[in-house]
Amino acid sequence: xxxxxxxTYYVCVFFFCLFVLFLYGPTFTIILLSFQGxxxxxxxxxxxxxxxxxxxxxxxxxxxxxxxxxxxxxxLGVIVMVLTVLLSVSAGLAFRKKFWGSDTLFFAxxxxxxxxxxxxxxxxxLQFRLLDDFTKWLGSTFDINYINEFFQTTLGMFTSGLxxxxxxxxxxxxxxxFAVFNRFDKSYExxxxxxxxxxxxxxxxxxxxxxxxxxxxxxLFGFTLSYDELARSSQVMGAGNTLPLELKGxxxxxxxxxxxxxGTVTTFVSFSVIxxxxxxxxxxxxxxx
Amino acid sequence: MMKFLKLKPTVGxxxxxxxxxxxxxxxxxxxxxxxxxxxxxxxxxxxxDFIFENxxxxxxxxxxxxxxxxxxxxxxxxxxIFCFVTWFFxxxxxFFVAYFLAFYVNSITWQIVLFLLCTIPFWTSNxxxxxxxxxxxxxxxxxxxxxxxxxxxxxxxxxxxYSGFSIVLAFVHLYTxxxxxxxxxxxxxxxxxxxxxxxxxxxxxxxxxxxxxIPLCKPGIVxxxxxxxxxxxxxxxxxxxxxxQQIPSIGKIIYVEMSYLQLPAAAANAVILLALTLLIIWxxxxxxxxxxxx
Numbered sequence: 001x002x003x004x005x006x007x008t009y010y011v012c013v014f015f016f017c018l019f020v021l022f023l024y025g026p027t028f029t030i031i032l033l034s035f036q037g038x039x040x041x042x043x044x045x046x047x048x049x050x051x052x053x054x055x056x057x058x059x060x061x062x063x064x065x066x067x068x069x070x071x072x073x074x075x076l077g078v079i080v081m082v083l084t085v086l087l088s089v090s091a092g093l094a095f096r097k098k099f100w101g102s103d104t105l106f107f108a109x110x111x112x113x114x115x116x117x118x119x120x121x122x123x124x125x126l127q128f129r130l131l132d133d134f135t136k137w138l139g140s141t142f143d144i145n146y147i148n149e150f151f152q153t154t155l156g157m158f159t160s161g162l163x164x165x166x167x168x169x170x171x172x173x174x175x176x177x178f179a180v181f182n183r184f185d186k187s188y189e190x191x192x193x194x195x196x197x198x199x200x201x202x203x204x205x206x207x208x209x210x211x212x213x214x215x216x217x218x219x220l221f222g223f224t225l226s227y228d229e230l231a232r233s234s235q236v237m238g239a240g241n242t243l244p245l246e247l248k249g250x251x252x253x254x255x256x257x258x259x260x261x262x263g264t265v266t267t268f269v270s271f272s273v274i275x276x277x278x279x280x281x282x283x284x285x286x287x288x289x
Numbered sequence: 290m291m292k293f294l295k296l297k298p299t300v301g302x303x304x305x306x307x308x309x310x311x312x313x314x315x316x317x318x319x320x321x322x323x324x325x326x327x328x329x330x331x332x333x334x335x336x337x338d339f340i341f342e343n344x345x346x347x348x349x350x351x352x353x354x355x356x357x358x359x360x361x362x363x364x365x366x367x368x369x370i371f372c373f374v375t376w377f378f379x380x381x382x383x384f385f386v387a388y389f390l391a392f393y394v395n396s397i398t399w400q401i402v403l404f405l406l407c408t409i410p411f412w413t414s415n416x417x418x419x420x421x422x423x424x425x426x427x428x429x430x431x432x433x434x435x436x437x438x439x440x441x442x443x444x445x446x447x448x449x450x451y452s453g454f455s456i457v458l459a460f461v462h463l464y465t466x467x468x469x470x471x472x473x474x475x476x477x478x479x480x481x482x483x484x485x486x487x488x489x490x491x492x493x494x495x496x497x498x499x500x501x502x503i504p505l506c507k508p509g510i511v512x513x514x515x516x517x518x519x520x521x522x523x524x525x526x527x528x529x530x531x532x533x534q535q536i537p538s539i540g541k542i543i544y545v546e547m548s549y550l551q552l553p554a555a556a557a558n559a560v561i562l563l564a565l566t567l568l569i570i571w572x573x574x575x576x577x578x579x580x581x582x583x
Contacts, residue, residue: 008494012389016403019386022462023410026421029431033424043429091307099301101308108311114515115319116523116566118540119559122547123318126325126556129335163314170310199299224412230526235547247416251530263417270413278405 034260053261084222092177117231326556343557383468391476451533468513475509
């Protein structure tokens, strides 16, 4: 059998270890380099050990306002996470039966994952530009003072930015729901219904606890994919940039380890979120068992 | 209509919020992109019209075969080459990682742990993962230090960073996961008794791999390939950062045109990119039914 520990097995183990090294190695190099002394550069050798570059990052020296970009990204990530969970779980429930337009919606879901992000970003930007023109036209035609005086743009983080990110996170959420319901044992639900539970009660007491661990997975995708999203957000964030957008700008301008310090911080945030999610997942699974 | 009424309508209604997002942020934007690709523009605004100049400009000089290849075709060719090379390496690496996880790791717990180990980087920042190659591949990076100190090279190698090589390396680094997940999924569905039967009948490891595992993994391979190819086709960020902003791509043309507010021109390029992407996907999905694979 294949699982015999022969030569091929060890070749495969070696190959897998190399792959893991390839995945994580570079990230750990920059984490290491971010703890250099004040004379450190972008490459090895390490010039002393300190937290100088983190302090530098904190002071905001030489770097754009990272603090507020960071805050914006976290807030947007949490909103995207909540909406991704709510919308994809409810759509997942709907998809258990065929409904009017379900094939089209499924097609859109898959299409949204593979449409080039720059195309979608352009589309949303165009849409909001037309919306702006329309709003201004309304203002001048009907003499609406508020619009004429204060209106600038509909483009923004919580309008176009949020929508563009949802087209990236929702498909992951729905596909996870599909995977969950394809392996879902309907007999628990039928038992609840036979015992006289209302549809809402059946969901709350039976279905929800069973799918809760997977919902953690959807939340994880929702937050992390939004927090790191770049291509789809690139044209639609309006005035305030998210952290990945600032980072992309910094790659061409910053030549000190401060960019590594920033990398270490955001990687730490991502790892914390992933860790918390996995812990919640295991906890919920155990509770169920 | 009767069929619709017979279904429980309330459950279907739960899809409405999800649908609204897709109508407003997917269908309408893409339709507008198509429409605006026929509009006119000047420095300040876009002007409703029905012209083909945006398209004809893209292919200007492209069908004059006496001259050198036009910029558009050169860019497309370069993007296709990145697609192919990235596809090739992600497929080989992704397949063997999935193969190891599916057939050589026996405990479910370890399977999950190792699978997660491959997935975690996907949930971290792509930009950080790209710039983390700088200390390794840069002129004073670890690889060059190694090459110089061992005498394998007598001058720092410039092609390691900000080159086609570093772009492909970053793509493989970022997107091999897109291959691992669907191929692993396909592999987990293979009935182990088929493999045992083949083994009992005297098939060797390679025969099992070639005649059983690979054919049964075809759906996973196709899905993974679609993801990798489409993500590279439309890329402008990885090619930008890892190419030192010197190497063109289709996505980058759109990006640059947008920054100059030549929106209808960008829209025309986007329409062509989208059409090409859909063509590739259409050809590939002819081979499988995606919905069955979840």
